[in-house]
Amino acid sequence: MDTEASPKERDRSSAPATGSEEGPRSSRIPRRIAASMSWRRTLSLGALCAVFVLLLSSFVVQPFLIPSRSMQPTLQVGDRVLVNKLAYRFGSVPRRGDVVVFDGTGSFMQEAPQENPVTGLLHGAAASLGLAEPAETDFVKRVVGVGGDRVVCCDKRGRVEVNGRPVDERYLFAGDEPSRAPFDIVVPDGTLWMMGDHRSRSRDSRDHLGEPGGGMVPVDKVIGRADWLGWPLGRLGSLPDTAAFDGVRTPGATHG
Numbered sequence: 457m458d459t460e461a462s463p464k465e466r467d468r469s470s471a472p473a474t475g476s477e478e479g480p481r482s483s484r485i486p487r488r489i490a491a492s493m494s495w496r497r498t499l500s501l502g503a504l505c506a507v508f509v510l511l512l513s514s515f516v517v518q519p520f521l522i523p524s525r526s527m528q529p530t531l532q533v534g535d536r537v538l539v540n541k542l543a544y545r546f547g548s549v550p551r552r553g554d555v556v557v558f559d560g561t562g563s564f565m566q567e568a569p570q571e572n573p574v575t576g577l578l579h580g581a582a583a584s585l586g587l588a589e590p591a592e593t594d595f596v597k598r599v600v601g602v603g604g605d606r607v608v609c610c611d612k613r614g615r616v617e618v619n620g621r622p623v624d625e626r627y628l629f630a631g632d633e634p635s636r637a638p639f640d641i642v643v644p645d646g647t648l649w650m651m652g653d654h655r656s657r658s659r660d661s662r663d664h665l666g667e668p669g670g671g672m673v674p675v676d677k678v679i680g681r682a683d684w685l686g687w688p689l690g691r692l693g694s695l696p697d698t699a700a701f702d703g704v705r706t707p708g709a710t711h712g
Contacts, residue, residue, distance in 0.1 A: 518584055519536045521586050521590060522534065525657045527598070529629055534688075535687065536586045537684065538683060538685070549675060550602065552701035553701045556681050557682060558679055559593055563674070564664060564671075565592070568593050599650060601643040602643060603644060603675075604706075605619055606642050607639070607641055609635040615634055618701065619705050619706070623704070633655065635651075636655075646674060648675060
């Protein structure tokens with residue numbers, strides 16, 4: 457009896473043992489599948505978010521990293537401004553006093569510098585998200601003259617005049633003169649005369665007067681208007697408006 461009972465006991469004890477080994481193995485397979493699906497969902501969601509942000513940056517609002525001191529005190533080095541790309545899409549045009557981002561190819565730079573296509577693509581994507589400095593051909597300046605304007609520097613009190621009216625440029629960097637270099641120009645139709653707020657640190661339309669294009673920026677080269685500060689958080693908000701050009705008359709009505 458004892459010899460017959462032993463195999464039965466061994467059979468009964470071996471059955472659960474086999475089941476206990478197979479159970480965890482079978483349960484690990486669904487877990488691996490679930491983990492794999494979770495990672496795929498995460499990657500897909502991340503890719504969709506990246507595409508959405510890039511599309512938003514390309515057509516609606518683009519973060520723009522300020523790389524220089526040329527627009528102080530309005531904009532500081534390292535600021536991220538949000539550029540409104542819809543500002544001039546529906547018939548509106550840049551106005552005097554607007555702070556705009558533009559492509560300076562052909563005006564501030566005669567041709568774009570050569571670069572590695574792959575590196576350029578990656579840098580462009582990072583710049584479009586405000587994570588890297590903008591392309592060398594992109595600039596941010598203030599519109600001082602529009603098509604038809606006569607812009608002169610300077611009057612007896614050292615102020616810039618637009619269409620015979622002196623401009624009270626309170627946005628200038630403290631201690632800066634409106635311009636150390638005198639000029640007297642008429643802005644061709646369809647172009648803009650651009651100047652930085654930190655005049656002693658800004659290479660702008662004044663520096664390109666003797667070059668092809670005369671320092672004038674075509675309106676169709678404007679990327680958008682800098683409307684908001686997105687970073688740092690302590691400076692978050694809209695860029696301040698200026699009333700400096702409110703008294704400037706339209707071209708042709710200077711003496712009217």
